[in-house]
Amino acid sequence: MKGLLDLSDIRQKLNTKIIGKEIRLFEDIDSTNREAMVLGASGAKEGTVVLAESQTGGKGRLGRTWYSPKGENLYLSIILRPPVLLAEAQLITVVAAVSVAETIKKFTDIRPGVKWPNDILINRRKVAGILTELASGNDKVNYLVVGIGINLNMEISSAPEEIRGIAGSLKDFTGREIDRAGFLATNLSEFEYYYMIFKAGERQRIMDIYTGYSATLGNRIRVRSLEGSIEGIACGFNMEGGLLLKRDSGIIDTILAGDIEHIS
Amino acid sequence: MNLNELKELIKLLRDSDIEELELEKSGFRVRLKKKETYSYSPAKERDAIPVYHPAEAEESPVAAEEEKDGKKLVTITSPIVGTFYRAPSPDASPYAEVGDSVKKGQILCVVEAMKLMNEIESDVDGRIQEILAENAHPVEYGEPLFLIEPSIKEG
Numbered sequence: 001m002k003g004l005l006d007l008s009d010i011r012q013k014l015n016t017k018i019i020g021k022e023i024r025l026f027e028d029i030d031s032t033n034r035e036a037m038v039l040g041a042s043g044a045k046e047g048t049v050v051l052a053e054s055q056t057g058g059k060g061r062l063g064r065t066w067y068s069p070k071g072e073n074l075y076l077s078i079i080l081r082p083p084v085l086l087a088e089a090q091l092i093t094v095v096a097a098v099s100v101a102e103t104i105k106k107f108t109d110i111r112p113g114v115k116w117p118n119d120i121l122i123n124r125r126k127v128a129g130i131l132t133e134l135a136s137g138n139d140k141v142n143y144l145v146v147g148i149g150i151n152l153n154m155e156i157s158s159a160p161e162e163i164r165g166i167a168g169s170l171k172d173f174t175g176r177e178i179d180r181a182g183f184l185a186t187n188l189s190e191f192e193y194y195y196m197i198f199k200a201g202e203r204q205r206i207m208d209i210y211t212g213y214s215a216t217l218g219n220r221i222r223v224r225s226l227e228g229s230i231e232g233i234a235c236g237f238n239m240e241g242g243l244l245l246k247r248d249s250g251i252i253d254t255i256l257a258g259d260i261e262h263i264s
Numbered sequence: 265m266n267l268n269e270l271k272e273l274i275k276l277l278r279d280s281d282i283e284e285l286e287l288e289k290s291g292f293r294v295r296l297k298k299k300e301t302y303s304y305s306p307a308k309e310r311d312a313i314p315v316y317h318p319a320e321a322e323e324s325p326v327a328a329e330e331e332k333d334g335k336k337l338v339t340i341t342s343p344i345v346g347t348f349y350r351a352p353s354p355d356a357s358p359y360a361e362v363g364d365s366v367k368k369g370q371i372l373c374v375v376e377a378m379k380l381m382n383e384i385e386s387d388v389d390g391r392i393q394e395i396l397a398e399n400a401h402p403v404e405y406g407e408p409l410f411l412i413e414p415s416i417k418e419g
Contacts, residue, residue: 061379063353086343087405090378117378132380139343144380225347225402241378256377257347257402 013185036077113215125168346377
Protein backbone atom coordinates (compact mmCIF):
# COMPACT_ATOMS: atom_id res chain seq x y z
CA MET A 1 0.00 0.00 0.00
CA LYS A 2 1.36 3.34 -1.01
CA GLY A 3 1.34 6.15 1.51
CA LEU A 4 -1.70 8.35 1.60
CA LEU A 5 -1.48 12.13 1.49
CA ASP A 6 -0.59 13.77 4.76
CA LEU A 7 -1.87 17.31 5.33
CA SER A 8 1.04 18.34 7.55
CA ASP A 9 3.49 17.12 4.89
CA ILE A 10 1.65 19.16 2.25
CA ARG A 11 1.54 22.26 4.48
CA GLN A 12 5.25 22.03 5.12
CA LYS A 13 5.97 22.00 1.40
CA LEU A 14 3.44 24.71 0.54
CA ASN A 15 4.58 28.31 0.23
CA THR A 16 1.45 30.06 -1.05
CA LYS A 17 -0.42 33.04 0.35
CA ILE A 18 -3.99 32.17 -0.64
CA ILE A 19 -4.26 28.95 -2.61
CA GLY A 20 -4.39 25.92 -0.34
CA LYS A 21 -4.30 27.84 2.94
CA GLU A 22 -7.33 25.77 3.70
CA ILE A 23 -7.38 22.18 2.42
CA ARG A 24 -10.21 19.71 2.89
CA LEU A 25 -8.85 16.21 2.37
CA PHE A 26 -11.21 13.32 1.67
CA GLU A 27 -10.22 9.68 1.44
CA ASP A 28 -13.22 8.84 -0.75
CA ILE A 29 -15.53 11.30 -2.41
CA ASP A 30 -17.92 11.32 -5.36
CA SER A 31 -16.42 14.43 -6.93
CA THR A 32 -14.11 17.15 -5.60
CA ASN A 33 -15.80 19.66 -7.94
CA ARG A 34 -19.25 18.88 -6.58
CA GLU A 35 -18.02 19.24 -3.00
CA ALA A 36 -16.22 22.49 -3.85
CA MET A 37 -19.34 23.95 -5.53
CA VAL A 38 -21.29 23.21 -2.34
CA LEU A 39 -18.56 24.81 -0.21
CA GLY A 40 -18.45 27.79 -2.57
CA ALA A 41 -22.20 28.30 -2.22
CA SER A 42 -21.86 28.30 1.56
CA GLY A 43 -19.20 30.99 1.50
CA ALA A 44 -15.86 29.11 1.52
CA LYS A 45 -12.85 31.40 1.26
CA GLU A 46 -11.01 32.06 -1.97
CA GLY A 47 -8.19 29.56 -2.34
CA THR A 48 -9.88 26.73 -0.44
CA VAL A 49 -8.82 23.39 -1.92
CA VAL A 50 -10.82 20.17 -1.91
CA LEU A 51 -8.48 17.23 -2.25
CA ALA A 52 -9.33 13.54 -2.52
CA GLU A 53 -7.48 10.24 -2.56
CA SER A 54 -10.12 8.78 -4.86
CA GLN A 55 -13.30 9.83 -6.63
CA THR A 56 -16.20 7.60 -7.52
CA GLY A 57 -17.63 10.13 -9.98
CA GLY A 58 -14.81 12.51 -10.88
CA LYS A 59 -16.40 15.09 -13.14
CA GLY A 60 -15.44 15.35 -16.77
CA ARG A 61 -17.09 17.34 -19.51
CA LEU A 62 -20.68 16.46 -20.48
CA GLY A 63 -21.16 13.89 -17.80
CA ARG A 64 -17.96 11.97 -18.54
CA THR A 65 -16.08 10.67 -15.54
CA TRP A 66 -12.44 11.07 -14.68
CA TYR A 67 -10.80 7.79 -13.73
CA SER A 68 -9.64 8.31 -10.14
CA PRO A 69 -7.93 5.30 -8.58
CA LYS A 70 -7.07 5.61 -4.90
CA GLY A 71 -3.72 6.91 -3.73
CA GLU A 72 -2.10 7.04 -7.16
CA ASN A 73 -2.82 10.44 -8.64
CA LEU A 74 -4.01 13.91 -7.64
CA TYR A 75 -7.64 15.04 -7.72
CA LEU A 76 -8.31 18.55 -6.51
CA SER A 77 -10.68 21.47 -6.87
CA ILE A 78 -9.81 25.08 -6.09
CA ILE A 79 -12.48 27.59 -5.04
CA LEU A 80 -11.88 31.10 -6.41
CA ARG A 81 -13.67 34.41 -6.27
CA PRO A 82 -11.99 36.56 -8.92
CA PRO A 83 -13.45 40.08 -9.25
CA VAL A 84 -13.91 39.81 -13.00
CA LEU A 85 -16.72 39.92 -15.52
CA LEU A 86 -18.11 36.63 -16.75
CA ALA A 87 -16.78 37.26 -20.23
CA GLU A 88 -13.26 37.40 -18.78
CA ALA A 89 -13.53 34.34 -16.53
CA GLN A 90 -12.80 31.67 -19.12
CA LEU A 91 -9.12 32.64 -19.11
CA ILE A 92 -8.93 30.88 -15.74
CA THR A 93 -8.97 27.59 -17.65
CA VAL A 94 -5.80 28.75 -19.42
CA VAL A 95 -4.26 29.78 -16.07
CA ALA A 96 -4.90 26.27 -14.75
CA ALA A 97 -3.40 24.63 -17.85
CA VAL A 98 -0.25 26.75 -17.62
CA SER A 99 0.15 25.95 -13.91
CA VAL A 100 -0.05 22.20 -14.52
CA ALA A 101 2.30 22.34 -17.53
CA GLU A 102 4.89 24.34 -15.58
CA THR A 103 4.68 21.95 -12.64
CA ILE A 104 5.17 18.91 -14.86
CA LYS A 105 8.18 20.54 -16.47
CA LYS A 106 9.71 21.30 -13.06
CA PHE A 107 9.11 17.81 -11.74
CA THR A 108 10.03 15.67 -14.72
CA ASP A 109 12.05 17.79 -17.14
CA ILE A 110 9.48 16.73 -19.72
CA ARG A 111 7.84 19.60 -21.55
CA PRO A 112 4.17 18.67 -21.92
CA GLY A 113 1.88 19.99 -24.62
CA VAL A 114 -1.50 21.63 -24.11
CA LYS A 115 -4.33 20.68 -26.42
CA TRP A 116 -6.80 23.56 -26.66
CA PRO A 117 -8.26 24.57 -24.39
CA ASN A 118 -6.68 22.67 -21.50
CA ASP A 119 -5.85 18.99 -21.96
CA ILE A 120 -2.30 18.29 -20.84
CA LEU A 121 -0.53 15.81 -23.09
CA ILE A 122 2.77 13.95 -23.19
CA ASN A 123 3.44 12.05 -26.42
CA ARG A 124 -0.21 12.64 -27.34
CA ARG A 125 -1.40 10.89 -24.20
CA LYS A 126 -3.57 12.84 -21.77
CA VAL A 127 -1.88 13.11 -18.38
CA ALA A 128 -4.07 15.82 -16.86
CA GLY A 129 -7.55 17.25 -17.36
CA ILE A 130 -9.18 20.44 -16.13
CA LEU A 131 -12.87 21.20 -15.73
CA THR A 132 -14.10 24.54 -14.40
CA GLU A 133 -17.54 25.27 -13.03
CA LEU A 134 -18.87 28.71 -12.34
CA ALA A 135 -21.73 30.21 -10.40
CA SER A 136 -22.63 33.74 -11.41
CA GLY A 137 -24.97 36.58 -10.71
CA ASN A 138 -25.52 39.88 -12.51
CA ASP A 139 -22.75 39.31 -15.05
CA LYS A 140 -20.15 38.86 -12.29
CA VAL A 141 -18.45 35.75 -11.01
CA ASN A 142 -19.90 34.72 -7.69
CA TYR A 143 -17.42 31.88 -7.29
CA LEU A 144 -15.80 29.35 -9.52
CA VAL A 145 -14.27 25.95 -9.04
CA VAL A 146 -11.26 24.77 -11.01
CA GLY A 147 -11.10 20.98 -10.98
CA ILE A 148 -7.79 19.36 -11.85
CA GLY A 149 -6.99 15.68 -12.23
CA ILE A 150 -3.36 14.69 -12.82
CA ASN A 151 -2.23 11.15 -13.51
CA LEU A 152 0.97 10.83 -11.53
CA ASN A 153 1.67 7.23 -10.55
CA MET A 154 -1.16 5.07 -11.86
CA GLU A 155 -0.36 2.02 -13.95
CA ILE A 156 -1.97 2.56 -17.31
CA SER A 157 -2.37 -1.22 -17.67
CA SER A 158 -4.85 -1.22 -14.78
CA ALA A 159 -6.90 1.68 -16.18
CA PRO A 160 -10.27 1.03 -17.86
CA GLU A 161 -9.97 -0.09 -21.46
CA GLU A 162 -11.61 3.00 -22.94
CA ILE A 163 -8.83 5.28 -21.69
CA ARG A 164 -5.87 2.85 -21.94
CA GLY A 165 -5.06 4.01 -25.46
CA ILE A 166 -5.34 7.74 -24.80
CA ALA A 167 -4.27 8.34 -21.20
CA GLY A 168 -0.84 8.28 -19.60
CA SER A 169 0.75 8.95 -16.24
CA LEU A 170 3.93 10.83 -15.39
CA LYS A 171 5.37 7.62 -14.01
CA ASP A 172 4.94 6.00 -17.45
CA PHE A 173 7.22 8.61 -18.95
CA THR A 174 9.77 9.06 -16.16
CA GLY A 175 9.95 5.52 -14.86
CA ARG A 176 9.87 6.76 -11.31
CA GLU A 177 7.32 7.41 -8.59
CA ILE A 178 6.28 11.08 -8.27
CA ASP A 179 6.04 12.63 -4.79
CA ARG A 180 2.36 13.54 -4.73
CA ALA A 181 2.52 16.03 -1.83
CA GLY A 182 5.49 17.79 -3.40
CA PHE A 183 3.81 17.91 -6.80
CA LEU A 184 0.63 19.30 -5.26
CA ALA A 185 2.50 22.01 -3.34
CA THR A 186 4.37 23.11 -6.47
CA ASN A 187 1.23 23.05 -8.57
CA LEU A 188 -0.69 25.20 -6.09
CA SER A 189 2.18 27.64 -5.96
CA GLU A 190 2.39 27.82 -9.78
CA PHE A 191 -1.36 28.28 -9.91
CA GLU A 192 -1.23 31.13 -7.41
CA TYR A 193 1.54 32.82 -9.39
CA TYR A 194 -0.44 32.82 -12.66
CA TYR A 195 -3.73 33.55 -10.91
CA MET A 196 -2.23 36.78 -9.53
CA ILE A 197 -1.12 37.73 -13.04
CA PHE A 198 -4.65 36.98 -14.26
CA LYS A 199 -6.16 39.13 -11.50
CA ALA A 200 -3.78 41.94 -12.42
CA GLY A 201 -5.24 41.80 -15.94
CA GLU A 202 -1.99 40.84 -17.63
CA ARG A 203 -3.53 38.50 -20.15
CA GLN A 204 -0.73 38.81 -22.66
CA ARG A 205 1.79 37.30 -20.23
CA ILE A 206 -0.43 34.31 -19.61
CA MET A 207 -1.22 33.82 -23.29
CA ASP A 208 2.48 34.00 -24.21
CA ILE A 209 3.34 31.13 -21.89
CA TYR A 210 0.25 29.21 -22.92
CA THR A 211 1.15 29.62 -26.60
CA GLY A 212 4.61 28.21 -25.86
CA TYR A 213 3.06 24.99 -24.53
CA SER A 214 0.39 24.67 -27.20
CA ALA A 215 0.17 21.30 -28.92
CA THR A 216 -2.70 22.60 -31.04
CA LEU A 217 -1.01 25.59 -32.66
CA GLY A 218 0.03 24.94 -36.25
CA ASN A 219 -2.01 21.74 -36.50
CA ARG A 220 -4.86 21.06 -38.83
CA ILE A 221 -7.93 20.67 -36.67
CA ARG A 222 -11.62 20.00 -36.93
CA VAL A 223 -14.17 21.69 -34.68
CA ARG A 224 -17.42 19.86 -34.23
CA SER A 225 -20.72 21.19 -33.10
CA LEU A 226 -24.29 20.21 -33.81
CA GLU A 227 -24.35 22.85 -36.50
CA GLY A 228 -21.69 21.02 -38.44
CA SER A 229 -17.94 20.89 -38.40
CA ILE A 230 -15.29 23.22 -39.74
CA GLU A 231 -11.66 22.56 -40.50
CA GLY A 232 -8.57 24.66 -40.68
CA ILE A 233 -5.16 25.41 -39.26
CA ALA A 234 -4.89 26.58 -35.64
CA CYS A 235 -3.09 29.86 -36.21
CA GLY A 236 -3.22 31.60 -32.83
CA PHE A 237 -5.23 32.63 -29.81
CA ASN A 238 -7.02 35.78 -28.79
CA MET A 239 -6.68 37.44 -25.39
CA GLU A 240 -9.67 35.53 -24.02
CA GLY A 241 -7.95 32.23 -24.81
CA GLY A 242 -10.18 31.67 -27.86
CA LEU A 243 -8.65 29.62 -30.67
CA LEU A 244 -8.12 31.29 -34.05
CA LEU A 245 -8.79 28.85 -36.84
CA LYS A 246 -7.72 29.70 -40.37
CA ARG A 247 -9.87 27.96 -42.92
CA ASP A 248 -8.66 26.99 -46.38
CA SER A 249 -10.58 29.95 -47.77
CA GLY A 250 -8.40 32.24 -45.64
CA ILE A 251 -11.25 33.17 -43.29
CA ILE A 252 -10.29 33.18 -39.64
CA ASP A 253 -12.82 31.98 -37.08
CA THR A 254 -12.57 32.49 -33.35
CA ILE A 255 -13.49 29.29 -31.55
CA LEU A 256 -14.69 29.53 -27.96
CA ALA A 257 -16.58 26.29 -27.57
CA GLY A 258 -16.97 22.93 -29.23
CA ASP A 259 -14.93 19.75 -29.45
CA ILE A 260 -11.70 19.98 -31.34
CA GLU A 261 -9.88 17.15 -32.99
CA HIS A 262 -6.32 17.20 -34.33
CA ILE A 263 -6.34 15.73 -37.82
CA SER A 264 -2.67 16.05 -38.72
CA MET B 265 -7.53 53.71 -29.02
CA ASN B 266 -8.54 53.13 -25.42
CA LEU B 267 -11.42 51.11 -24.02
CA ASN B 268 -13.66 54.15 -23.56
CA GLU B 269 -13.22 55.22 -27.15
CA LEU B 270 -14.07 51.71 -28.21
CA LYS B 271 -17.15 51.71 -26.01
CA GLU B 272 -18.24 54.97 -27.61
CA LEU B 273 -17.74 53.42 -31.02
CA ILE B 274 -19.83 50.38 -30.13
CA LYS B 275 -22.59 52.60 -28.78
CA LEU B 276 -22.51 54.71 -31.92
CA LEU B 277 -22.83 51.62 -34.09
CA ARG B 278 -25.62 50.16 -31.97
CA ASP B 279 -27.69 53.32 -32.14
CA SER B 280 -27.23 53.74 -35.87
CA ASP B 281 -28.39 52.00 -39.04
CA ILE B 282 -24.83 51.12 -39.94
CA GLU B 283 -24.29 47.36 -40.07
CA GLU B 284 -20.53 47.26 -40.15
CA LEU B 285 -17.72 49.65 -39.34
CA GLU B 286 -14.02 49.40 -39.99
CA LEU B 287 -11.58 51.94 -38.66
CA GLU B 288 -7.86 52.26 -39.18
CA LYS B 289 -5.77 54.63 -37.16
CA SER B 290 -1.99 54.73 -36.81
CA GLY B 291 -1.39 51.04 -37.26
CA PHE B 292 -4.44 50.06 -35.22
CA ARG B 293 -7.43 48.55 -36.88
CA VAL B 294 -10.80 47.60 -35.51
CA ARG B 295 -13.78 46.10 -37.27
CA LEU B 296 -17.22 46.13 -35.69
CA LYS B 297 -20.25 44.39 -37.06
CA LYS B 298 -23.73 44.17 -35.64
CA LYS B 299 -24.94 40.82 -34.33
CA GLU B 300 -21.66 39.15 -35.08
CA THR B 301 -21.50 35.42 -34.40
CA TYR B 302 -18.58 35.27 -32.06
CA SER B 303 -18.23 31.56 -31.76
CA TYR B 304 -17.66 31.43 -35.50
CA SER B 305 -16.80 34.97 -36.42
CA PRO B 306 -15.31 35.38 -39.85
CA ALA B 307 -12.62 37.98 -40.18
CA LYS B 308 -11.40 39.00 -43.60
CA GLU B 309 -7.75 38.43 -43.12
CA ARG B 310 -5.12 37.50 -40.64
CA ASP B 311 -4.70 40.97 -39.16
CA ALA B 312 -8.37 41.56 -38.57
CA ILE B 313 -8.62 39.38 -35.50
CA PRO B 314 -11.68 40.17 -33.42
CA VAL B 315 -9.85 40.53 -30.14
CA TYR B 316 -12.21 43.12 -28.76
CA HIS B 317 -15.37 41.67 -27.44
CA PRO B 318 -18.46 43.85 -27.24
CA ALA B 319 -19.46 41.85 -24.19
CA GLU B 320 -17.08 43.88 -22.08
CA ALA B 321 -18.63 47.12 -23.22
CA GLU B 322 -22.31 46.33 -22.96
CA GLU B 323 -24.52 46.54 -19.95
CA SER B 324 -25.74 43.54 -18.05
CA PRO B 325 -28.36 41.76 -20.12
CA VAL B 326 -29.04 38.89 -17.76
CA ALA B 327 -32.65 39.71 -17.09
CA ALA B 328 -35.00 41.83 -19.11
CA GLU B 329 -38.72 42.28 -18.80
CA GLU B 330 -41.12 41.77 -21.63
CA GLU B 331 -44.86 42.14 -21.93
CA LYS B 332 -46.74 39.22 -23.40
CA ASP B 333 -50.52 38.87 -23.41
CA GLY B 334 -50.63 41.50 -20.70
CA LYS B 335 -48.32 39.44 -18.49
CA LYS B 336 -44.88 40.62 -17.52
CA LEU B 337 -42.29 38.04 -18.53
CA VAL B 338 -38.67 37.91 -17.43
CA THR B 339 -36.11 36.96 -20.06
CA ILE B 340 -33.03 35.07 -18.96
CA THR B 341 -30.22 35.73 -21.40
CA SER B 342 -26.78 34.22 -21.89
CA PRO B 343 -24.07 36.13 -20.03
CA ILE B 344 -21.32 34.69 -22.27
CA VAL B 345 -20.67 33.31 -25.74
CA GLY B 346 -20.68 29.53 -25.63
CA THR B 347 -22.60 26.31 -26.07
CA PHE B 348 -26.01 25.99 -24.43
CA TYR B 349 -26.79 22.83 -22.49
CA ARG B 350 -30.15 22.06 -20.93
CA ALA B 351 -28.84 19.12 -18.87
CA PRO B 352 -25.66 18.34 -16.94
CA SER B 353 -24.93 15.40 -19.26
CA PRO B 354 -26.42 13.95 -22.47
CA ASP B 355 -28.18 11.17 -20.50
CA ALA B 356 -29.44 13.34 -17.66
CA SER B 357 -32.84 14.98 -17.55
CA PRO B 358 -32.95 18.74 -18.26
CA TYR B 359 -32.50 21.22 -15.44
CA ALA B 360 -35.86 22.76 -16.35
CA GLU B 361 -38.79 22.18 -18.72
CA VAL B 362 -41.54 24.45 -20.03
CA GLY B 363 -44.23 24.73 -17.37
CA ASP B 364 -41.85 24.01 -14.48
CA SER B 365 -41.98 26.21 -11.42
CA VAL B 366 -38.57 27.57 -10.61
CA LYS B 367 -37.11 29.41 -7.66
CA LYS B 368 -34.79 32.36 -7.76
CA GLY B 369 -31.23 31.01 -7.82
CA GLN B 370 -32.24 27.66 -9.30
CA ILE B 371 -29.99 26.42 -12.12
CA LEU B 372 -31.77 26.56 -15.49
CA CYS B 373 -29.00 25.56 -17.88
CA VAL B 374 -25.27 25.58 -18.50
CA VAL B 375 -23.40 27.64 -21.08
CA GLU B 376 -19.93 26.29 -21.81
CA ALA B 377 -16.92 28.15 -23.13
CA MET B 378 -13.44 26.61 -23.10
CA LYS B 379 -14.41 23.87 -20.64
CA LEU B 380 -15.78 26.43 -18.27
CA MET B 381 -19.29 25.35 -17.37
CA ASN B 382 -21.30 28.43 -16.53
CA GLU B 383 -24.39 27.60 -14.50
CA ILE B 384 -27.16 30.04 -15.35
CA GLU B 385 -29.62 30.67 -12.54
CA SER B 386 -33.12 32.02 -12.53
CA ASP B 387 -33.41 35.65 -11.45
CA VAL B 388 -36.95 35.21 -10.19
CA ASP B 389 -39.46 32.81 -8.70
CA GLY B 390 -41.86 31.83 -11.46
CA ARG B 391 -42.94 29.46 -14.18
CA ILE B 392 -41.05 28.74 -17.38
CA GLN B 393 -43.09 29.94 -20.35
CA GLU B 394 -40.68 29.23 -23.15
CA ILE B 395 -37.20 27.84 -23.81
CA LEU B 396 -35.70 29.84 -26.63
CA ALA B 397 -32.35 28.19 -27.29
CA GLU B 398 -31.67 24.71 -28.58
CA ASN B 399 -29.72 22.16 -26.59
CA ALA B 400 -26.01 21.83 -27.50
CA HIS B 401 -26.16 24.77 -29.90
CA PRO B 402 -24.01 27.90 -29.77
CA VAL B 403 -25.46 30.97 -28.10
CA GLU B 404 -24.34 34.58 -28.23
CA TYR B 405 -23.75 37.09 -25.48
CA GLY B 406 -27.15 38.47 -24.51
CA GLU B 407 -29.11 35.86 -26.45
CA PRO B 408 -32.47 35.11 -24.81
CA LEU B 409 -32.57 31.60 -23.33
CA PHE B 410 -35.71 31.42 -21.19
CA LEU B 411 -38.95 33.35 -20.75
CA ILE B 412 -40.26 33.16 -17.21
CA GLU B 413 -43.58 34.35 -15.87
CA PRO B 414 -42.82 35.60 -12.38
CA SER B 415 -44.97 34.44 -9.47
CA ILE B 416 -47.32 37.06 -8.16
CA LYS B 417 -45.97 38.22 -4.87
CA GLU B 418 -48.42 38.06 -2.00
CA GLY B 419 -48.89 41.05 0.21
